[in-house]
Amino acid sequence: xxxxxxRPYASAFETFAVARxxxxxxxxxxxxxxxxxxxxxxxxDQFLSLGMAEQNxxxxxxxxxxxxxxPFIHTFAVFLYxxxxxxxxxxxxxxxxKVRMMGFLPGITTPGGITHQxxxxxxxxxxxxxxxxxxxGDATEVETVLEAADAVDGPVYVRILRGQVPRLxxxxxxxxxxxxxxxxxxxxxxxxxxxxxxxxxxxxALSGHGIxxxxxxxxxxxxxxxxxxxxxxxxxxxxxxxxxxxITGGLGTIAAEIMAEEGVGIPLRRLGLNDTFAHGASRPxxxxxYRLDAKALVDAIVSVLGxxxxxxxxxxxxVRLDEVHSSAxxxxx
Amino acid sequence: MxxxxxxxxEEIAHGIRRRVFFxxxxxxxxxxxxxxSAAEFLALMYNEVLNLGAPTLPMTPKPFMGVPSASxxxxxxGAGYHxxxxxxxxxxFVSPAHYALVIYSALIEMGRMGEEGxxxxxxxxxxxxxxxxxxxxxxxxxxxxxxxxxSMASGLAWARKRAGEPGKVWVFMSDGEFQExxxxxxxxxxxxxxxxxxxxxxDVNSQQCDGAMSSVxxxxxxxxxxxxxxATVQSVDGHDLDVLRKATSAFEPGKPLFVLANTSPFQxxxxxxxxxxxxxxxxxxxxxxxxxMQTEIARELGISETELEAxxxx
Numbered sequence: 277x278x279x280x281x282x283r284p285y286a287s288a289f290e291t292f293a294v295a296r297x298x299x300x301x302x303x304x305x306x307x308x309x310x311x312x313x314x315x316x317x318x319x320x321d322q323f324l325s326l327g328m329a330e331q332n333x334x335x336x337x338x339x340x341x342x343x344x345x346x347p348f349i350h351t352f353a354v355f356l357y358x359x360x361x362x363x364x365x366x367x368x369x370x371x372x373x374k375v376r377m378m379g380f381l382p383g384i385t386t387p388g389g390i391t392h393q394x395x396x397x398x399x400x401x402x403x404x405x406x407x408x409x410x411x412x413g414d415a416t417e418v419e420t421v422l423e424a425a426d427a428v429d430g431p432v433y434v435r436i437l438r439g440q441v442p443r444l445x446x447x448x449x450x451x452x453x454x455x456x457x458x459x460x461x462x463x464x465x466x467x468x469x470x471x472x473x474x475x476x477x478x479x480x481a482l483s484g485h486g487i488x489x490x491x492x493x494x495x496x497x498x499x500x501x502x503x504x505x506x507x508x509x510x511x512x513x514x515x516x517x518x519x520x521x522x523i524t525g526g527l528g529t530i531a532a533e534i535m536a537e538e539g540v541g542i543p544l545r546r547l548g549l550n551d552t553f554a555h556g557a558s559r560p561x562x563x564x565x566y567r568l569d570a571k572a573l574v575d576a577i578v579s580v581l582g583x584x585x586x587x588x589x590x591x592x593x594x595v596r597l598d599e600v601h602s603s604a605x606x607x608x609x
Numbered sequence: 610m611x612x613x614x615x616x617x618x619e620e621i622a623h624g625i626r627r628r629v630f631f632x633x634x635x636x637x638x639x640x641x642x643x644x645x646s647a648a649e650f651l652a653l654m655y656n657e658v659l660n661l662g663a664p665t666l667p668m669t670p671k672p673f674m675g676v677p678s679a680s681x682x683x684x685x686x687g688a689g690y691h692x693x694x695x696x697x698x699x700x701x702f703v704s705p706a707h708y709a710l711v712i713y714s715a716l717i718e719m720g721r722m723g724e725e726g727x728x729x730x731x732x733x734x735x736x737x738x739x740x741x742x743x744x745x746x747x748x749x750x751x752x753x754x755x756x757x758x759x760s761m762a763s764g765l766a767w768a769r770k771r772a773g774e775p776g777k778v779w780v781f782m783s784d785g786e787f788q789e790x791x792x793x794x795x796x797x798x799x800x801x802x803x804x805x806x807x808x809x810x811x812d813v814n815s816q817q818c819d820g821a822m823s824s825v826x827x828x829x830x831x832x833x834x835x836x837x838x839x840a841t842v843q844s845v846d847g848h849d850l851d852v853l854r855k856a857t858s859a860f861e862p863g864k865p866l867f868v869l870a871n872t873s874p875f876q877x878x879x880x881x882x883x884x885x886x887x888x889x890x891x892x893x894x895x896x897x898x899x900x901x902m903q904t905e906i907a908r909e910l911g912i913s914e915t916e917l918e919a920x921x922x923x
Contacts, residue, residue: 332760332794339764366751372677429679
């Protein structure tokens with residue numbers, strides 16, 4: 277079964293940062309919520325507490341970057357772009373400063389409701405010139421995204437998963453390259469973040485019913501591995517995207533843009549929050565309610581392919597997931 | 610080392626007003642009132658307070674070379690007019706970017722930019738923008754979305770302090786920026802982290818775009834509010850060079866220094882009072898008004914008939 281890793285970010289960040297004295301850990305009163313409390317206690321010289329004052333924190337980080345420091349800002353994703361958006365643009369993005377924004381609790385991964393759920397962050401961040409957007413989908417990506425993010429010459433926004441995180445992948449985060457999780461002929465499924473695990477369940481269940489799914493996982497959202505996507509779409513009957521985000525401006529929109537520009541004339545179904553805010557509740561409840569789960573994906577695939585297969589939720593829950601040992605191996609299948 | 614400069618600070622202040630006056634008359638309007646309020650303290654900053662190296666950018670400003678990005682090696686900032694980045698030198702952030710014309714005039718008076726630089730003002734494809742951009746002469750960071758300069762300066766100053774650099778980071782702010790919440794976030798952070806290598810000079814002209822600040826959103830006891838965070842505050846006459854000199858050197862260990870320069874928005878151009886309270890950007894409403902302003906302000910600035918003639922034909 278899939279390994280569940282406890283707080284993968286905490287140890288990964290500590291290992292990463294202590295080896296790089298020019299990395300600074302910035303926090304805005306959500307230090308333990310962002311799993312950097314241990315780092316703060318053990319490495320106070322590399323930690324800056326800036327309080328509940330995100331506008332100042334973002335501009336301050338811009339100033340730190342001018343002197344060659346690489347600030348890693350830790351807070352909930354919503355507080356990185358909603359309240360301090362003007363500072364994000366003028367103090368960081370315009371000048372292409374090497375500020376790394378670690379956004380915790382992406383999408384509906386929090387029961388905190390509308391105030392805490394970053395559901396349009398990718399749409400916003402993607403629209404900003406100079407910005408790079410990354411999203412982690414498992415413990416391995418959380419552990420290895422830091423080096424990839426820090427290699428970028430410019431600002432980076434990262435959706436980070438915290439707490440108990442499944443390990444789905446055995447190979448590290450690879451910048452701007454789609455992961456192939458299964459190869460198939462009928463439909464291309466493109467997913468990101470926590471939705472990838474759902475899609476792995478769906479793909480496994482569908483294969484038992486004769487539907488062959490080609491599954492790609494996206495962890496670099498901007499830029500985007502256009503060539504990888506276009507190659508995988510070849511010969512498919514449809515494309516279905518699933519994302520922990522509104523369907524405008526995120527992964528589904530990226531697929532739509534590329535398909536239109538490349539003249540790929542097959543149907544596209546985008547799953548995600550459909551022009552709605554969510555509300556405070558558990559993650560499984562919200563994923564079911566807003567059609568972000570394996571069942572929603574199965575239904576969409578069956579529908580777009582015109583099949584009459586029926587797959588019950590119990591069948592999806594029974595799917596045993598194994599770690600994907602090598603994306604290279606998967607691609608070679 | 611400062612660049613040799615034979616002009617007195619008084620002469621530079623007068624020169625700033627003259628240049629902004631001529632420019633505004635030629636263009637049927639401009640940020641005249643900002644020159645009135647800021648001339649003395651900007652002249653003092655550039656001529657006596659700031660420790661800046663020789664300019665690293667050409668006297669004639671370069672054209673705009675594109676926005677900064679990982680793929681644009683040609684992008685530059687206007688910081689070069691304040692000299693090179695080196696441990697011993699100060700940095701000077703201009704937070705109210707709409708004072709650009711006044712800053713450009715000060716740079717010309719100081720011999721840091723050529724006189725011809727003002728001919729590029731607000732010209733398509735140029736770098737000498739009307740509202741100072743990051744690439745405009747004397748502009749070091751993107752400001753003018755107000756109240757971000759102080760936070761950026763604090764971050765830079767914290768980093769310079771950690772690196773053991775003796776140079777300070779100075780910020781020029783307008784009093785309107787103290788309406789923004791971010792300013793108070795920054796002041797709290799500066800005091801909490803003991804950032805004592807930042808000096809702030811504030812143009813307390815009590816004016817903002819809509820008019821007098823008291824009619825828009827009054828700041829109350831600004832000096833008391835800033836001091837209550839633990840900062841050193843010097844509230845002085847912003848046109849008195851002697852008290853400004855003392856105030857700008859009043860640094861105390863562990864504390865940022867705020868010099869509140871209390872100024873008049875029509876100092877040196879008394880006739881502007883006729884436009885009160887709409888002084889933010891003076892655009893002449895009629896040929897008569899412009900002629901009246903030109904005659905009266907020229908008289909007060911000691912501008913000769915010959916110079917005015919040249920203006921009319923230039």
